[in-house]
Amino acid sequence: MKRKICVVITARASYSRIKTLLIAIKAHPLLRLQLVLTGSGLLDKYGGMQNLLARDGFRNIIKVSNLLENENATADAKTTGLGIIELASVLENTRPDIVVTIADRYETMSAAIAASFMNIPLAHVQGGEVTGNIDERVRHAVSKLADMHFVATASARARLIAMGENPDKVWHTGCPSIDLAIQAKSDASPQFDYECGHSKFPASKYLVVMQHPVTNAGGLIKDQFKSLLTAVEALQIPTFWFTPNADYGADRIMKEIQRYSEMSKNHKIHFLRNLNPETFLKLIKHCACLVGNSSTGIREGSLLSIPVVNIGSRQSGRERSCNVIDVNFDPEAIIEAVQKQVANGPYKSSLIYGNGHAGLQIADLLAKADLNTHKQITY
Structure with a gap:
């Protein structure tokens, strides 16, 4: 049976x-x-x-x-x-x-x-x-x-x-997520361009942002989002930005994303809700840098050799490879770290996970x- x-x-x-x-x-x-x-x-x-x-x-x-x-x-x-x-x-x-x-x-x-x-x-x-x-x-x-x-x-x-x-x-x-990441890494298909609205995102010339609420940050959640947005706007690099997980504080971030999408004419930032796992891994595999506080950069990113800028305390203590730089929610620190990672990457692949x-x-x-x-x- x-x-x-x-x-x-x-x-x-x-x-x-x-x-x-x-x-x-x-x-x-x-x-x-x-x-x-x-x-x-x-x-x-x-x-x-x-x-x-x-x-x-x-x-x-x-x-x-x-x-x-x-x-x-x-x-x-x-x-x-x-x-x-x-x-x-x-x-x-x-x-x-x-x-x-x-x-x-x-x-x-x-x-x-x-x-x-x-x-x-x-x-x-x-x-x-x-x-x-x-x-x-x-x-x-x-x-x-x-x-x-x-x-x-x-x-x-x-x-x-x-x-x-x-x-x-x-x-x-x-x-098990590394099983998929290894499949994505061995995918020999050529890099490709992503077209979103009015913008074309050349392979390896874009950022991926994944920023989730820090549930014990209270009233700072909105300010943290704005600090990251300020940095990404200043970098002027095409960006795929994923909406947050359903944690306490997510609604505040979603409202800020909606407000920004309605008011801004910045076509370099494209907001996404979800992709199937294989497409998502292909997206991050070819990015110039992954920015935010998702474990994806630390886990799958270590295998896929992705330069990562990890922001804040959400991933504090998580085992990581050499592909991660940690910063706080200061726009200047984020900008400096991203520029450094774009220049340094990609990194050596790691099987830590x-x-x-x-x-x-x-x-x-x-x-x-x-x-x-x-x-x-x-x-």
């Missing part, structure tokens, strides 16, 4: 982090995929995933609507609570053998808590890492609830073991691992 593996996708970033595992589960003779889409992944304003998943051949997707969009920190807590309620019903009906939860977004807490209370083995991808923001707390909380850990780096594995996790249940598989086989390896472990939900505190 095939093991039923329930994978919960909560946001656009979760899909690229897990796509090769989904493909591997579908193809595995001992596994059956149950796919749940919830949180911001259902909403078009945050790059809704339904059509993209369908185009990629995933069917019978279970949709769970739980995202509250009130612009305050309370909405995140209530979204998590609603997710527990709705996902508990889903798990009761589908009765999976294992629930898989991804990374560190607050919505992952819902799946972790529901599975744990229902005595369903919980597998966590990307535990044991260190960052800033609320993500740090969420990631480690999910790790303590999880029964199986599939980590991206050797240091992440060592941290989980130091936290008391059973070494036999912590596997260093690498990150994986070697391209994570999806297949995790699927095989899900098929063979002993299923057990008994945990005790150890040191």
Whole structure:
């Protein structure tokens, strides 16, 4: 009998982090995929995933609507609570053998808590890492609830073991997103130009900006966005700018983006909501520099040799390669760092986050691992 593996996708970033595992589960003779889409992944304003998943051949997707969009920190807590309620019903009906939860977004807490209370083995991808923001707390909380850990780096594995996790249940598989990045890196197709509106973006002559809210920055979120915008405008380099994740403060950034788009005649900046993972990786593979506070620059960027300017505290402590320069939200510092990175890059490729086989390896472990939900505190 095939093991039923329930994978919960909560946001656009979760899909690229897990796509090769989904493909591997579908193809595995001992596994059956149950796919749940919830949180911001259902909403078009945050790059809704339904059509993209369908185009990629995933069917019978279970949709769970739980995202509250009130612009305050309370909405995140209530979204998590609603997710527990709705996902508990889903798990009761589908009765999976294992629930898989991804990374560190607050919505992952819902799946972790529901599975744990229902005595369903919980597998966590990307535990044991260190960052800033609320993500740090969420990631480690999910790790303590999880029964199986599939980590991206050797240091992440060592941290989980130091936290008391059973070494036999912590596997260093690498990150599934690196599977896709390696495919993108080996793509021999020529660089290409991107046409957006009135502008043509020559290959390797554009920036990619990914700036998400720092949830503990409070009233500084709007000012941080304006500082980055000031720097990007001054650089006068064609730019693809992705809208933010559905975190507390995202609405303020979205309003500023809308205001700027309506008032500005600057055709060098083009705003995007989402791309399929392969197109997105091809976009960043050829960019002159990735700017902002997304983990993409540190994780996939290290493999793709991309020069990165990381801004602020959101990625504090995350393992990184030599391709990253860290700065604060000072426009002059951002400008100087970007100019330096454009001149220096590309960098030497790094395999710090994986070697391209994570999806297949995790699927095989899900098929063979002993299923057990008994945990005790150890040191």
